[in-house]
Amino acid sequence: MRMDRATERMPHIADDRAAVDPVVDPADRSAGSTRSAATRPADDMPPAAEGRRRGRPGGVRIVCSLLVVASYVVAAVIGPVLLKYDPVATDLSVRLKPPGTRLPDGSIAVFGTDQVGQDVLAQMAQGARVSITVGVATLVLAGLIGVSFGLLAGYFGGWLDAVLMRLADIQLTFPSILLAIFIASILGPSVVNVVIVLAISNWVTFARVTRSQVLGIKRRDFVDATRTLGARTWHLVIRTILPSCTASILVVATVVLGHVILAEASLSFLGLGTPASTPSWGVTIANGRDYLSNAWWISTIPGIGLAVLVISFGVLGDALRDRFDPRMKSL
Amino acid sequence: MDNARDNAMGNASTAAAADCVVATRPLLSVRDLTVQFRTRAGTITAVDGVSFDLAEGETLAVLGETGSGKSVMAQALMGLVPRPAGRVTGGQIVYDGTDLLSRPLSYTRKLCGTELAMVFQDPLSSLNPVFRVGAQIGELFRRHRGASRAEARRKAIELMDRVGIPAAARRVDDYPHQFSGGMRQRVMIAMALALRPRLLIADEPTTALDVTVQAQIMALLAELKAEHRMSLILITHDLGLVAGVADRVMVMYAGRVVETGGLREVYETLAHPYTRGLMASIPALQGQRERLTPIAGSPPDLLRLPGGCSFQPRCRFATDICRIRRPELAPVPGRPESHRAACHHVEEVIAHGVPG
Numbered sequence: 134m135r136m137d138r139a140t141e142r143m144p145h146i147a148d149d150r151a152a153v154d155p156v157v158d159p160a161d162r163s164a165g166s167t168r169s170a171a172t173r174p175a176d177d178m179p180p181a182a183e184g185r186r187r188g189r190p191g192g193v194r195i196v197c198s199l200l201v202v203a204s205y206v207v208a209a210v211i212g213p214v215l216l217k218y219d220p221v222a223t224d225l226s227v228r229l230k231p232p233g234t235r236l237p238d239g240s241i242a243v244f245g246t247d248q249v250g251q252d253v254l255a256q257m258a259q260g261a262r263v264s265i266t267v268g269v270a271t272l273v274l275a276g277l278i279g280v281s282f283g284l285l286a287g288y289f290g291g292w293l294d295a296v297l298m299r300l301a302d303i304q305l306t307f308p309s310i311l312l313a314i315f316i317a318s319i320l321g322p323s324v325v326n327v328v329i330v331l332a333i334s335n336w337v338t339f340a341r342v343t344r345s346q347v348l349g350i351k352r353r354d355f356v357d358a359t360r361t362l363g364a365r366t367w368h369l370v371i372r373t374i375l376p377s378c379t380a381s382i383l384v385v386a387t388v389v390l391g392h393v394i395l396a397e398a399s400l401s402f403l404g405l406g407t408p409a410s411t412p413s414w415g416v417t418i419a420n421g422r423d424y425l426s427n428a429w430w431i432s433t434i435p436g437i438g439l440a441v442l443v444i445s446f447g448v449l450g451d452a453l454r455d456r457f458d459p460r461m462k463s464l
Numbered sequence: 465m466d467n468a469r470d471n472a473m474g475n476a477s478t479a480a481a482a483d484c485v486v487a488t489r490p491l492l493s494v495r496d497l498t499v500q501f502r503t504r505a506g507t508i509t510a511v512d513g514v515s516f517d518l519a520e521g522e523t524l525a526v527l528g529e530t531g532s533g534k535s536v537m538a539q540a541l542m543g544l545v546p547r548p549a550g551r552v553t554g555g556q557i558v559y560d561g562t563d564l565l566s567r568p569l570s571y572t573r574k575l576c577g578t579e580l581a582m583v584f585q586d587p588l589s590s591l592n593p594v595f596r597v598g599a600q601i602g603e604l605f606r607r608h609r610g611a612s613r614a615e616a617r618r619k620a621i622e623l624m625d626r627v628g629i630p631a632a633a634r635r636v637d638d639y640p641h642q643f644s645g646g647m648r649q650r651v652m653i654a655m656a657l658a659l660r661p662r663l664l665i666a667d668e669p670t671t672a673l674d675v676t677v678q679a680q681i682m683a684l685l686a687e688l689k690a691e692h693r694m695s696l697i698l699i700t701h702d703l704g705l706v707a708g709v710a711d712r713v714m715v716m717y718a719g720r721v722v723e724t725g726g727l728r729e730v731y732e733t734l735a736h737p738y739t740r741g742l743m744a745s746i747p748a749l750q751g752q753r754e755r756l757t758p759i760a761g762s763p764p765d766l767l768r769l770p771g772g773c774s775f776q777p778r779c780r781f782a783t784d785i786c787r788i789r790r791p792e793l794a795p796v797p798g799r800p801e802s803h804r805a806a807c808h809h810v811e812e813v814i815a816h817g818v819p820g
Contacts, residue, residue, distance in 0.1 A: 353589055355592045357590070358582070358590040361542050361576050361580070361582040362577040362581065362604055362655060362656070363577025363604075363608060364577075373592060376595070
């Protein structure tokens with residue numbers, strides 16, 4: 134019964150436990166659990182019913198949002214393979230067809246066609262590829278910069294903290310999209326430049342969150358305890374403090390990922406993002422703007438697609454925070 | 465203070481001449497250790513000129529109320545004084561012939577784990593919450609001994625078994641929050657002893673635990689201490705707890721040592737009013753039930769220490785001299801040489817009889 138409850142609380146360790154269990158002699162195990170029940174009253178305090186009632190917060194939301202995100206990733210990976218998309222092909226005979234039109238070649242344009250006769254669905258699949266690539270690459274770059282700056286500032290403090298955090302403050306005084314436009318107009322449009330631009334305008338969130346976590350964690354007893362066991366500074370920072378920050382960093386990452394994908398679309402919409410030959414959602418939405426009155430689907434459908442993805446990331450971040458926060462506090 | 469030091473030095477050298485040098489050199493020798501904290505309200509001296517020796521295999525109990533400086537002293541020994549607010553401002557910590565304070569902090573760090581180890585007060589907050597306990601114990605073997613993952617795991621199970629954790633082979637993959645307080649403290653002890661240190665500092669190891677579990681943990685510590693033949697500094701405010709374990713006792717008040725000596729010497733003849741007060745506030749299991757006598761007043765504000773003896777405002781023996789001159793730690797007249805107390809009225813205190 135004890136094991137059931139533990140498995141329920143920590144589903145991810147259930148597998149390991151199953152792998153370990155056969156090693157334990159059954160007699161030994163029962164002896165162990167009766168003995169432990171007697172000697173460890175505190176462990177048996179929270180009854181199983183309470184654990185069930187409390188459950189794991191945000192389970193449904195996490196699964197649903199992950200499903201949505203996963204379907205986008207699948208579409209981005211296999212969509213362009215199934216729906217051939219040629220960015221420079223034009224077929225004016227089928228331009229501006231509404232969603233569901235059967236085209237002369239027999240295929241159905243599910244999301245309609247745009248002003249040069251391109252299939253909007255194929256464009257979106259291609260755009261998902263660009264958007265998700267840019268989003269993830271930016272996230273990794275911004276995360277690396279932000280988390281390392283946050284760790285350094287939080288752990289070492291002093292002038293290093295002052296310099297790094299004032300840098301972050303200065304950056305926060307600019308609206309991030311304005312900063313992105315400024316840098317993008319200097320670097321020029323290309324996918325790599327978009328990643329750099331967005332990483333520069335998003336590392337601050339990571340740095341601040343990591344720093345605040347580190348400030349709280351480095352004063353905890355277990356850090357001192359690890360120190361008394363002979364751990365060096367780098368071991369402490371990377372292997373003791375950083376793992377305790379990951380929950381918060383993960384939550385920030387989901388929020389920032391949605392934000393970055395949106396920002397990339399904004400940049401592309403303004404013509405400062407990916408070049409026209411790599412159609413991201415922003416480019417498609419921008420192209421359809423002129424036809425909103427007579428062909429609403431060119432802008433609207435990619436826009437809805439973008440909104441759903443960003444909202445999913447938002448929900449995911451929220452649910453993850455709900456799940457990780459109470460535990461982090463009670464630890 | 466100088467007197468005391470000369471005395472101690474003198475003792476050491478005569479003893480060294482009589483006996484083999486290696487055998488008599490203490491494992492740890494602390495001289496005039498002073499730790500200060502700078503706060504907004506002013507500088508406080510948390511540890512004020514503490515000196516003691518600790519021989520190999522010996523157990524020293526450090527007693528005192530909250531705020532008496534005993535934990536800060538332990539932090540100073542392990543190089544953990546929180547900076548930049550706190551600073552070791554003076555003295556020597558000679559470990560195995562090397563003054564740790566004259567070496568960089570990294571030297572002390574190198575000794576940590578393999579030579580020095582520490583068990584903390586709160587076993588929940590001193591285990592890393594995000595790693596399984598087996599991984600935390602095993603990491604020591606992997607880092608310090610270059611053990612493989614499987615080997616480290618095996619040793620972790622062995623060690624958990626040794627400290628009395630039931631079904632260690634299964635519990636090795638649990639997280640700290642799945643253990644009870646007593647079991648967590650056992651895990652902490654297992655980690656501290658994993659690399660077989662020569663000196664273990666236990667900072668109130670049983671304070672956060674149930675009374676029933678306290679005795680078990682103390683018995684475990686005593687057992688492991690004997691098994692590993694290590695030295696132990698046991699910091700506590702529970703006089704009863706140390707009675708069965710300690711060889712020597714050191715009582716601290718307001719950062720200073722007020723009484724020290726062999727366990728029996730001190731417990732038989734309490735020579736300092738503060739130690740008497742501590743003793744009088746323990747309920748006796750046998751004999752007539754009486755009202756407990758608490759120590760009057762409250763622990764001193766280190767920012768506004770009274771003149772003369774720090775204990776003087778709470779002391780019923782206090783006279784004018786106590787308010788003017790601070791008593792030095794000196795041998796108690798008519799007692800073994802090692803029994804020392806810092807009080808102007810030692811004779812009077814002893815004459816007053818043993819309480820309880």
